[in-house]
Amino acid sequence: MKHYDVIVVGGGHAGCEAAHAATRMGAITALVTMKRDDLGVMSCNPAIGGLGKGHLVREIDALDGVMGRVADLAGIQFRLLNRRKGPAVQGPRAQIDRSLYKAHMRTEMESLPILDLLEGEVAELLFENSKLVGVGLTDNAAIYGKTVVLTTGTFLGGTVHIGDKRYPAGRMGSKSSIRLAAQIRDLFPRMGRLKTGTPPRLDGKTINWEVLESQPGDDVPTYFSFLTNSTSTEQVSCGITHTNGETHDIIRENLDRSAMYGGHIEGTGPRYCPSIEDKVVRFSDKSSHQVFLEPEGLSTDVVYPNGISTSLPEDVQESYVSTLKGLDNVRIIQPGYAIEYDYCDPTTLSRTLEHRDQEGLFLAGQINGTTGYEEAAAQGLVSGLNAAAKALSKDTVTFLRSDSYIGVMLDDLTTRSVTEPYRMFTSRAEFRLRLRADNADQRLTEFGKLAGCVGEARWTVFAEKKSKLDSAKAIMENKTYSSKELEGFGISVKNDGKKRSTFDLLSFPNIEFPDLLEIQPELSSVEFHVREQIERDAMYANYLVRQERDAEALQRDEQRAIPVDMDYESLSGLSGELRSKLVRVRPASLGQAARIEGMTPAALTLILSVLKRSEAERRA
Amino acid sequence: MDTIFALSTAPGKAGVAVIRVSGPEAFRAAEAVCGSLPATHKAALRRFRKRDGTLIDEGIVICFPEGNSFTGENVVEFQTHGSQAVVSLLETELSSISGVRHALAGEFTRRALLNDRLDLTQVEALADLIEAETVAQHSQAIETLSGRLADSVVKWREGLLTAMSLVEAMIDFSDEELPPGMTEDIVRRLAELARTFEREIEGSQVAERVRSGFEIAIIGRPNSGKSTLLNHIAGREAAITSEIAGTTRDVIEVRMDLFGLPVTFLDTAGMRETDDPIEAKGVDLAKQRAERADIRIHLVESSDSGDLRIEDGTAFVGQKRDLASYPGFGLSGVTGEGVSDLLHAIHEYLKNSVNSKGSISNERHRRSLVEAKRCILQAAVHIELGEDYVDLAAEELRRAVHELDAVVGKIGVEDVLGKIFATFCMGK
Numbered sequence A: 001m002k003h004y005d006v007i008v009v010g011g012g013h014a015g016c017e018a019a020h021a022a023t024r025m026g027a028i029t030a031l032v033t034m035k036r037d038d039l040g041v042m043s044c045n046p047a048i049g050g051l052g053k054g055h056l057v058r059e060i061d062a063l064d065g066v067m068g069r070v071a072d073l074a075g076i077q078f079r080l081l082n083r084r085k086g087p088a089v090q091g092p093r094a095q096i097d098r099s100l101y102k103a104h105m106r107t108e109m110e111s112l113p114i115l116d117l118l119e120g121e122v123a124e125l126l127f128e129n130s131k132l133v134g135v136g137l138t139d140n141a142a143i144y145g146k147t148v149v150l151t152t153g154t155f156l157g158g159t160v161h162i163g164d165k166r167y168p169a170g171r172m173g174s175k176s177s178i179r180l181a182a183q184i185r186d187l188f189p190r191m192g193r194l195k196t197g198t199p200p201r202l203d204g205k206t207i208n209w210e211v212l213e214s215q216p217g218d219d220v221p222t223y224f225s226f227l228t229n230s231t232s233t234e235q236v237s238c239g240i241t242h243t244n245g246e247t248h249d250i251i252r253e254n255l256d257r258s259a260m261y262g263g264h265i266e267g268t269g270p271r272y273c274p275s276i277e278d279k280v281v282r283f284s285d286k287s288s289h290q291v292f293l294e295p296e297g298l299s300t301d302v303v304y305p306n307g308i309s310t311s312l313p314e315d316v317q318e319s320y321v322s323t324l325k326g327l328d329n330v331r332i333i334q335p336g337y338a339i340e341y342d343y344c345d346p347t348t349l350s351r352t353l354e355h356r357d358q359e360g361l362f363l364a365g366q367i368n369g370t371t372g373y374e375e376a377a378a379q380g381l382v383s384g385l386n387a388a389a390k391a392l393s394k395d396t397v398t399f400l401r402s403d404s405y406i407g408v409m410l411d412d413l414t415t416r417s418v419t420e421p422y423r424m425f426t427s428r429a430e431f432r433l434r435l436r437a438d439n440a441d442q443r444l445t446e447f448g449k450l451a452g453c454v455g456e457a458r459w460t461v462f463a464e465k466k467s468k469l470d471s472a473k474a475i476m477e478n479k480t481y482s483s484k485e486l487e488g489f490g491i492s493v494k495n496d497g498k499k500r501s502t503f504d505l506l507s508f509p510n511i512e513f514p515d516l517l518e519i520q521p522e523l524s525s526v527e528f529h530v531r532e533q534i535e536r537d538a539m540y541a542n543y544l545v546r547q548e549r550d551a552e553a554l555q556r557d558e559q560r561a562i563p564v565d566m567d568y569e570s571l572s573g574l575s576g577e578l579r580s581k582l583v584r585v586r587p588a589s590l591g592q593a594a595r596i597e598g599m600t601p602a603a604l605t606l607i608l609s610v611l612k613r614s615e616a617e618r619r620a
Numbered sequence B: 001m002d003t004i005f006a007l008s009t010a011p012g013k014a015g016v017a018v019i020r021v022s023g024p025e026a027f028r029a030a031e032a033v034c035g036s037l038p039a040t041h042k043a044a045l046r047r048f049r050k051r052d053g054t055l056i057d058e059g060i061v062i063c064f065p066e067g068n069s070f071t072g073e074n075v076v077e078f079q080t081h082g083s084q085a086v087v088s089l090l091e092t093e094l095s096s097i098s099g100v101r102h103a104l105a106g107e108f109t110r111r112a113l114l115n116d117r118l119d120l121t122q123v124e125a126l127a128d129l130i131e132a133e134t135v136a137q138h139s140q141a142i143e144t145l146s147g148r149l150a151d152s153v154v155k156w157r158e159g160l161l162t163a164m165s166l167v168e169a170m171i172d173f174s175d176e177e178l179p180p181g182m183t184e185d186i187v188r189r190l191a192e193l194a195r196t197f198e199r200e201i202e203g204s205q206v207a208e209r210v211r212s213g214f215e216i217a218i219i220g221r222p223n224s225g226k227s228t229l230l231n232h233i234a235g236r237e238a239a240i241t242s243e244i245a246g247t248t249r250d251v252i253e254v255r256m257d258l259f260g261l262p263v264t265f266l267d268t269a270g271m272r273e274t275d276d277p278i279e280a281k282g283v284d285l286a287k288q289r290a291e292r293a294d295i296r297i298h299l300v301e302s303s304d305s306g307d308l309r310i311e312d313g314t315a316f317v318g319q320k321r322d323l324a325s326y327p328g329f330g331l332s333g334v335t336g337e338g339v340s341d342l343l344h345a346i347h348e349y350l351k352n353s354v355n356s357k358g359s360i361s362n363e364r365h366r367r368s369l370v371e372a373k374r375c376i377l378q379a380a381v382h383i384e385l386g387e388d389y390v391d392l393a394a395e396e397l398r399r400a401v402h403e404l405d406a407v408v409g410k411i412g413v414e415d416v417l418g419k420i421f422a423t424f425c426m427g428k
Helices: A013-024 A053-062 A067-074 A098-110 A178-187 A245-253 A276-282 A314-321 A373-391 A405-416 A440-451 A456-478 A483-488 A521-525 A528-539 A541-559 A576-585 A590-594 A601-619 B026-034 B084-095 B107-114 B120-131 B135-145 B148-172 B182-212 B226-237 B277-292 B339-354 B363-385 B387-408 B413-422
Strands: A003-009 A029-033 A047-049 A075-081 A091-096 A115-119 A122-128 A131-137 A142-150 A159-162 A165-168 A191-198 A201-203 A213-215 A238-242 A290-295 A302-306 A332-334 A337-344 A361-363 B003-007 B014-022 B044-049 B055-064 B075-082 B100-102 B214-220 B239-244 B252-258 B261-267 B295-300 B314-318
Touching: A003 A013, A003 A131, A003 A373, A013 A029, A013 A067, A013 A098, A013 A115, A013 A142, A013 A373, A029 A142, A047 A053, A047 A067, A047 A373, A053 A067, A053 A091, A053 A373, A053 A405, A053 A440, A067 A075, A067 A091, A067 A098, A067 A373, A091 A098, A098 A115, A122 A142, A122 A178, A142 A373, A178 A337, A245 A276, A245 A314, A314 A332, A361 A373, A373 A405, A405 A590, A440 A456, A456 A521, A456 A528, A528 A541, A541 A590, A541 B387, A576 A590, A576 A601, A590 A601, A601 B107, B003 B026, B003 B084, B003 B107, B014 B026, B014 B084, B014 B107, B026 B044, B026 B055, B026 B075, B026 B084, B055 B084, B075 B084, B084 B100, B107 B120, B120 B135, B120 B148, B135 B148, B135 B182, B148 B182, B148 B363, B148 B387, B182 B261, B182 B339, B182 B363, B214 B226, B214 B277, B226 B252, B226 B261, B226 B295, B226 B339, B252 B339, B261 B339, B295 B339, B314 B339, B363 B387
Parallel strands: A003 A029, A003 A142, A029 A115, A142 A361, B003 B100, B214 B261, B214 B295, B295 B314
Antiparallel strands: A047 A091, A075 A091, A122 A131, A131 A142, A159 A165, A159 A337, A191 A337, A201 A302, A201 A332, A213 A238, A238 A290, A290 A302, B003 B014, B014 B075, B044 B055, B055 B075, B239 B252, B252 B261
C-alpha cells in the first residue's frame, strides 16, 4: 500500500498550490479532490490579482509556485492597478478565462511525476492512537500519509442561499462535505461561520455592449510570473455599467426576501465586498453603484457582473438586473447566491499553518477564514512547503511581516484571527515600501532556493537577472560626485557637502536613468528592464533606511521567543481578557504578542520580565 | 511574583514613617507582624512584634486588596513612629518571611504600570509629582497624572488615523468610485493636525519651564550690584530651594520658589571688555546663558522710565538706587528698595506665559510631537503633489502614528521604561 508524505484534501487554489509546493520539496504527494475536472476552478469572479493580491501572486511565483504562470497563460486582459502611483502600491491584475485556467492547471498538475491525483470524497481524518495517519473516503477506501493538508474551501458545512431557498452545497452544483465537517467540529470546537456571495451570471449575447463604457487592458501588459514574456491568448475588454434609483427601489422593496436580510444567514460577510443589498441599505445616500461586466472567457458568453453579488430570490434578481444600462434584455444564466461555510479559528494554527493541537494536520485557504484565490494559494504554498518539510524532516519554512505579504497574512491570521473573511490589502503591510510586487523575486527566490522549493529553470533566470542588477548597481555606487561636479552635468542638488552616487541621484523625483548616462557613459549598456528595476529600487532608498531599522527592531522582538507552554494563568496582573487572548493565540514571540489586539505595554513588559527571569534562571 | 516592601517616606527621624508591602503574600506577611488585620481600606491600631513576641512599635495598619490598590496587588501600609530603629527592625522582620524581599528602585510604580493602574505618561507624571517643589509644578504633574496627556494623544491619534484611512483608501480602493474632493479633505485634516501639534509644541516649552524652572539672568557691568541684588532676593524675598555651583566660576545659580513658580536666578559674570583670555571666556559664557534665559534683568547706571517694564523678556532697571540719583525706576540690593516690585513684575510676566502651556512638558514627548508634525507636513506636501506620491504620504503618516504611540508607550516599551525607571528611587 502506498504511503504518502503529504495528502492534500481539495483541488482548489490552496490545494493545487499546496500539492505543487510539496512535490517541489521532493515529497511523495496525493491530491484528493471530488472532481478531477474541477482542479483550479475559479468559483467566484474571473480575475486574479489586484492590490495586495497581485503582490501575493508575485511572491508565490518567486517561490516557484504555480498560480502566476497559469494565470499568465489564461489571462485575457492585463492591467497594472495604480499604474500612476508609486511602484510599492502597484498591483498586477488580470481577467482570466476560466476554462483555460482549469485546463492549464490540470496539465501542470498532471505533469508532476511524484503527485497522484485521486478522485473521491474525504469523509474523515484517520487516527491511530490519536496520531494522524491519513484520510478515509466515503467509499470506505483509506489513504495513508504522514501529513494532511485540508483545503476544503467553502465545502465544509457549506450551505447555499437563494432568497428563502437553501440547500447544502460546496458551490453551485457540488456536494458539500458534511461528514468531514462534523468530525472537524468535534476535533476543533472553536469554529465559526462566514458567508460570501456571488452575483448572477449573465448571457453576454443579450448585453447591449454598444451603449456601455468599455475598459480595455494595458497597452503593455504586466504579467504575474517573472518567467512570462508574452501574452498567450486573444485579449478582451470589460464593460462598465451602473445601478440606478430604479434598481435600488426594487432591492429595497424585496429586502425581506433576501437570505441575508430575511434572517437566514448567521455568518459574517466581508465589509469590503458587500452584496448589493448591503450597499443599498448601508450607503443609502449613494444613488448609483459601479458594476464591471467581466467576460468569463474567450469560448463562453457568460459574463460576471462584478459589484452586484446577492442572495435575493431569482425573480427579484431578474427584475433589478434589467434596470441597469445595457442590460434591458439580459438573460440570467445562473442566479446569484450566498454561501455560508465553516471556518477554523486560525489562531489555533502555528505560522507553518500546522494545527497546534494536532500534529501533522495543516489547514489552508477559506477554512482559515480568508477569502480570495490568491490568499488561498499563498496559504496552500506555505502549508504544502511545511507539510513536506515535516514529512521529510527538513527545517520549517516561515515568513515574516518584514519579508513578504505572505508573512503579513500568516501573522495577521495566527495572531489576530478574523471577524470577517480576510482579504489582503497593501495597507496591511507596514513594510509596504520594501514589499513590492516588482521585487518579489529579489526578496524571496534565493530564500526559496535554500528552502528547497525553487527549481533549476527559475533559478537560472533569477540568477542572471540578479547578476545584471548587481553589476549595474556596482557601477553606479562605485563613484560619488559632489554637488559642484553634478552641476557640471546640469544636475542641481542641495549643496550640503554630501557626495552622491548615481544610484543616490535616482531617488530624486525629477531624475531618471537616461539623465545618468552623461555622468557615467558606461551605464548605457544596461538593459531597459534592468534600468527600470534599478529606478524602482532607488526611488524609495531614503525611506528604506528607516524601514530597515524598524524591520531590525521587529526582528529583535520576533527573536525573543515565548515558550509554547508559557503559563499565562499564573501571571498576576494580566486582565482576564488579555489572558484569555494570550492563552488562545499562544504567541511564538514577543513581537507576535505585541500585535494581539488590545495588547498593552504593561502586559508586554510583564511577559518580557518573565522571559528575562527564566533566561537568568537557565544561565544560573 | 515576589512580595516586596520598602520605606515609602523619607529616611531619617520623623513623626511618622510609612512602610509599604505589596504582592500576593502582603496580607500573610502583615499578619505575621501584627496578628489580625483590619477590614480593607480601614485604618486600625496594632502592635508590631518580632517573631519571638518582642514589641517593635505600635502604629496604624491599612490593607488594600488586589485590584484596588496603588500597585494593583494586595498592599499593606504600616504607619510607625518615624524612628530609624523601628523602621530597621520592622524591615528585618519582613525580610525574614519567605517570598518577601526588599523592593528594587521604582518597583512599586513598575508594578502599578504592569497591572495597568497607570499608563506611561502617568508614571512619568508621578515622577514629576514626587519631584515637584512649587505649586505650578504640582498642578502640572497632577494634570498629566490624571491622564490628560494620554487622552489628548488618543484624540490626536484618532484624527491621524482618519486622515490615514483616506490616504489608504486612495491606494487600496483606487479601482472603485471614491467620493470627489478627497485630496482636499486629506490636506485640510493634515493642516489642522499640524496646527494642533504646533500649538502643543509651543506650549510645551512653557510646560517644560514649569517642570525644570524658569531662568532669570541678572546682567550688567561689573560692580553694578548684581550679586548684592541676588543675595538680597535669596536672603529676604524668596525661599532658596537649592544652590548649585555654576558650571563655570562665572555663573552662579540660585533656585527659588517665586510665589508658586519655580525660578532659577543666574548671577552672571560682569560684562566688560577684557584682555584676560580666561575672563573673556567667562563673559562669553555668561552672555550665552543670559540670551537663553527667559528673563534678563539688565542693571544700568541710570534709568529715565518711571515704571518697571519687562518687554520680550528683558527689563532695564537702574542700579544702586541707594547711592545714585536718577529720575526713573531703580533698585538697591542694599536697602531692598524696588526689589519687591521687580519680583512681582517677574511673577506677573511668567504667569501669563504659564497660562498658554499645553499638555506636554516632557522632552521625550515633545520630540515625538515635533517628529510627528514634521511627518504630517511632509505627507501633506506629497498629497498635494498628486496621486503619484500617495505611497510616500502614507508612509509619513504611518511614521507619525508611530511617534504618538511612543508617547503613551505602545512601542519601544523596553527602552522607554528603562529610562523612566532609572529616575525613580526606592519605595515610591
